[in-house]
Amino acid sequence: MSKVKIINGNEAAALGAKISRVQVVAAYPITPQSKIPETLVKYVDSGEMKAEFIRVESEHSAMTVCISASTVGARVFTATAANGLAYMHEQLHWAAGARLPIVMALANRGLGAPWTIFNDMQDSISQRDTGWMQVYCRDNQEIIDSIIMGYKITEQLHVPMMVCFDGFVLSHTVMPVEIPDQDQVDAFLPPYVPHLQVDGPEPININPVMLADPRVNAEGVDCPSYMGFRLRLQETLESAGDVILKVGQEFGEIFGRDYGCLLWEYRTDGADIILLSMGSLANEASLAVDQLRDKGYKAGVVALRVFRPFPAEPLRAALSDAKHVVIFDKNISYGNEGATCTETKAALFEGDERPVITNYIVGLGGKNVSFADLEAATLKALKRKGQMNGPHWLGVAV
Amino acid sequence: MTTKTVMQLPEEEYILPGTRACSGCGLSLAYRHILKALGEKVILTIPASCLTVLHGLYPSTSVRLTNINTAFATTAASATGIAAGLKALGKTDYTVVGIAGDGGTFDIGIQALSAAAERNTDFLYICYDNEGYMNTGTQRSSATPMGAFTTTTPGTKIEHKKDILAIMEAHSIPYMASASPAYPLDLFDKVVKAKTIYGTRFVHVHIPCAPGWGFPTDDLVKLAKLAVDTGMWVLYEVEGNVFRLTGRSRRMAGSGKKKPVDQYLKLQGRFKQVTAEQIDHLQAWVDNRWERYLQRHEVSNEA
Numbered sequence: 001m002s003k004v005k006i007i008n009g010n011e012a013a014a015l016g017a018k019i020s021r022v023q024v025v026a027a028y029p030i031t032p033q034s035k036i037p038e039t040l041v042k043y044v045d046s047g048e049m050k051a052e053f054i055r056v057e058s059e060h061s062a063m064t065v066c067i068s069a070s071t072v073g074a075r076v077f078t079a080t081a082a083n084g085l086a087y088m089h090e091q092l093h094w095a096a097g098a099r100l101p102i103v104m105a106l107a108n109r110g111l112g113a114p115w116t117i118f119n120d121m122q123d124s125i126s127q128r129d130t131g132w133m134q135v136y137c138r139d140n141q142e143i144i145d146s147i148i149m150g151y152k153i154t155e156q157l158h159v160p161m162m163v164c165f166d167g168f169v170l171s172h173t174v175m176p177v178e179i180p181d182q183d184q185v186d187a188f189l190p191p192y193v194p195h196l197q198v199d200g201p202e203p204i205n206i207n208p209v210m211l212a213d214p215r216v217n218a219e220g221v222d223c224p225s226y227m228g229f230r231l232r233l234q235e236t237l238e239s240a241g242d243v244i245l246k247v248g249q250e251f252g253e254i255f256g257r258d259y260g261c262l263l264w265e266y267r268t269d270g271a272d273i274i275l276l277s278m279g280s281l282a283n284e285a286s287l288a289v290d291q292l293r294d295k296g297y298k299a300g301v302v303a304l305r306v307f308r309p310f311p312a313e314p315l316r317a318a319l320s321d322a323k324h325v326v327i328f329d330k331n332i333s334y335g336n337e338g339a340t341c342t343e344t345k346a347a348l349f350e351g352d353e354r355p356v357i358t359n360y361i362v363g364l365g366g367k368n369v370s371f372a373d374l375e376a377a378t379l380k381a382l383k384r385k386g387q388m389n390g391p392h393w394l395g396v397a398v
Numbered sequence: 399m400t401t402k403t404v405m406q407l408p409e410e411e412y413i414l415p416g417t418r419a420c421s422g423c424g425l426s427l428a429y430r431h432i433l434k435a436l437g438e439k440v441i442l443t444i445p446a447s448c449l450t451v452l453h454g455l456y457p458s459t460s461v462r463l464t465n466i467n468t469a470f471a472t473t474a475a476s477a478t479g480i481a482a483g484l485k486a487l488g489k490t491d492y493t494v495v496g497i498a499g500d501g502g503t504f505d506i507g508i509q510a511l512s513a514a515a516e517r518n519t520d521f522l523y524i525c526y527d528n529e530g531y532m533n534t535g536t537q538r539s540s541a542t543p544m545g546a547f548t549t550t551t552p553g554t555k556i557e558h559k560k561d562i563l564a565i566m567e568a569h570s571i572p573y574m575a576s577a578s579p580a581y582p583l584d585l586f587d588k589v590v591k592a593k594t595i596y597g598t599r600f601v602h603v604h605i606p607c608a609p610g611w612g613f614p615t616d617d618l619v620k621l622a623k624l625a626v627d628t629g630m631w632v633l634y635e636v637e638g639n640v641f642r643l644t645g646r647s648r649r650m651a652g653s654g655k656k657k658p659v660d661q662y663l664k665l666q667g668r669f670k671q672v673t674a675e676q677i678d679h680l681q682a683w684v685d686n687r688w689e690r691y692l693q694r695h696e697v698s699n700e701a
C-alpha cells in the first residue's frame with residue numbers, strides 16, 4: 001500500500017533511491033542537498049536499506065565511485081548541487097561516455113563566485129553537453145517518481161540521468177508526497193543487469209584508448225571508432241524521448257500518476273500567449289496564467305519536464321498557435337541569453353510563422369520570483385511587436 | 399613466504415608478447431611480476447598513464463586481466479567504487495587493484511588516495527614511479543628527484559622528491575612497501591603478501607625509464623640496482639607498525655656498504671646538468687634518510 005508522507009524534496013529524493021533498491025551510494029556534503037546523504041545513511045545504518053554507503057572526500061570521487069560500482073554491476077546513486085556538480089564535470093562526461101545507468105539527484109543552486117547557497121539552474125544547465133539526460137521537477141512528488149522512473153529509463157538506454165529540483169524552493173519545503181508501495185516498485189523496476197560482465201570468462205579492457213578510425217579485432221572484424229561511439233550516444237539520446245514516454249505511461253498505469261509527456265502544459269487550449277519555464281517556476285507561472293485568464297488574456301504554461309533529450313518536436317506542437325512566447329530562464333549563457341530561450345528558438349526555426357519571443361532572466365541566486373512578477377513581465381512583453389535583442393533581467397534594481 | 403629463485407614464480411604470463419611499451423621499459427618488467435603475484439581473480443583500475451598505453455588500443459589488449467580504465471585523478475576512488483560494487487553484489491573473491499604512475503599518485507590523485515586510505519578501503523594500490531610525466535613527454539612531477547632535467551625543469555629540478563611512503567604511513571594503513579623491478583622476487587613476495595591483507599595496501603615501485611631518463615635500454619636492470627646500491631631507492635616494508643628493510647637494502651644494512659649517489663647519477667642523461675652542490679645535497683638527503691631507516695630497522699629488529 002502506498003502512503004502519504006509530509007516531506008521535503010531532499011527526503012523525497014532519498015526515499016526515491018531507497019525504494020529503487022540502490023546498492024551503492026557515494027556522496028559529499030553541499031547545501032542544499034546534504035539532507036539526502038544524511039537520510040540515506042540512516043536507512044543504511046538501520047538496515048532498512050541494503051547498500052554500501054561511501055563517505056567520499058569530494059564530488060569528483062562521488063561520481064567516480066558511482067561510475068566504477070556501476071561498471072561492476074551495482075545500482076548506484078549520488079546527489080549534489082552547484083559547485084559540487086561543477087567539480088564532477090570531468091566524471092559526468094566519463095559516466096555518459098562509459099554508458100552507465102547512474103541516477104543523480106540535483107538540488108539546483110547558483111554557482112560561485114561570488115558565493116550563493118540559493119537557487120537557480122546555472123549548475124545543471126552548465127552540464128547540458130555532458131551526455132546526461134536532464135529531468136526537471138515541479139514538486140516533491142515528481143522528485144521521488146522521477147528517480148524511480150530514472151532507473152528504469154537509464155538501465156534501458158545505458159545513459160545517466162540528472163533529476164533536477166530547485167534548491168530550498170523544493171529541497172527544504174515540505175508537502176504531501178505519496179510514497180509508492182515497495183512491492184509495486186519492485187514489479188515496475190527489476191534488478192539492474194549490467195551490459196558488461198567484469199567477472200565473465202573473458203577479461204575485458206573497459207574504456208581503453210580509441211582511435212579516430214575503426215580498427216579490426218582478432219577475427220578481422222571492423223570495430224567502432226571514437227566517433228562511432230559518440231554517434232551511438234547521440235542516437236540513443238535521440239531515441240530516449242520515446243523510452244521516457246513509455247516508462248512514464250507505464251508508471252502512470254501502476255501508480256496513478258501519468259508521466260507520458262516530455263512537457264507539462266497548463267491551460268494551453270486556445271492560448272496564444274505561452275509562458276515557458278522549468279521546475280517549480282512552472283507552478284508560479286500557472287498562477288500567473290490564472291490571473292491573466294481572469295483578465296481576458298488567452299495565456300497558458302508550457303514547462304520543459306525533460307531538457308535533455310530536448311523535446312523539440314512536442315515543443316513545436318505546443319507552441320504552434322502561440323503569438324507570444326515569454327521564456328523565463330533561471331540561468332544565463334553569458335554573452336547570449338537564457339539556455340531554454342536559445343533551445344526554444346532553435347526548435348521553432350523550422351516553423352513558417354514564428355511567435356514573438358521575450359526572454360527574461362529571473363531568480364538567480366535565490367532572487368524571489370512571484371506569480372505577480374511573471375504576470376507583470378508577461379504584460380510588458382505583450383506590448384512588443386518585433387523580436388528582441390538580448391534578454392531582460394527581471395527585478396534587478398542594482 | 400620468501401621466494402628463493404625465479405623458478406618458483408608462477409609460469410602463467412598475463413602480459414602477452416608485443417605491448418606498446420617502450421623498449422627497455424621498467425614498467426613492463428615490474429608489471430609482469432606484479433601480475434604473476436596477483437593471479438586471475440583480480441580487477442584492475444588504471445588512470446591515464448604509460449600503463450594505459452601498455453594495455454593497448456581498442457579493440458585489442460596485451461593484458462589478459464579485466465581492467466577498468468579511469469580518469470587521471472581517480473584511481474583510488476575508482477578502486478573504492480569497484481570494491482563497493484563487488485561487495486554489494488556479494489562478489490567477495492576478487493582483489494581490487496589500482497595501479498597509477500607517480501603523477502597519478504603523488505600529484506593529481508593524492509586527494510582520492512588519501513581519502514581511500516583514511517577510510518581503509520579494501521584494495522591494493524600500486525604506484526609505479528618513473529619520476530615524472532613520462533607518457534606526456536617527460537615533464538616534472540613531485541616525484542622527480544633534485545637535479546633532474548625534465549621539459550618543465552630545463553635547468554634541473556631544485557626540490558627533493560616527495561616522500562610518498564611517509565605520507566601513506568601517516569594514514570596508518572595495514573601494509574606498505576617499496577620495490578624495484580631489478581629485484582623481482584622481493585617485488586613478487588611483497589605483492590603476494592599485500593594481496594592477503596585487508597584494507598588499503600600500498601606498494602611503491604621504482605621504474606627506470608630509458609627515454610625519459612636518458613640511458614641505454616639494456617641498462618634498465620643495472621640502473622635499477624644502482625638506485626638501491628646508492629640508497630637513492632630503498633627496499634622496505636611497513637606491516638602494522640613494524641618497519642623492515644628487505645632484500646638488497648637489508649643486506650646493505652648488514653654490510654654497511656652504500657655506493658655514492660654520483661655513480662647512479664652519471665649514467666643518466668637527465669642528470670647531465672647536475673651541479674656539485676646538488677650532488678652534495680642529494681648525498682646528504684640520501685644519507686640522512688638511510689640513517690633514519692637503519693634506526694627504525696634496528697628498533698624493529700630489537701622488538
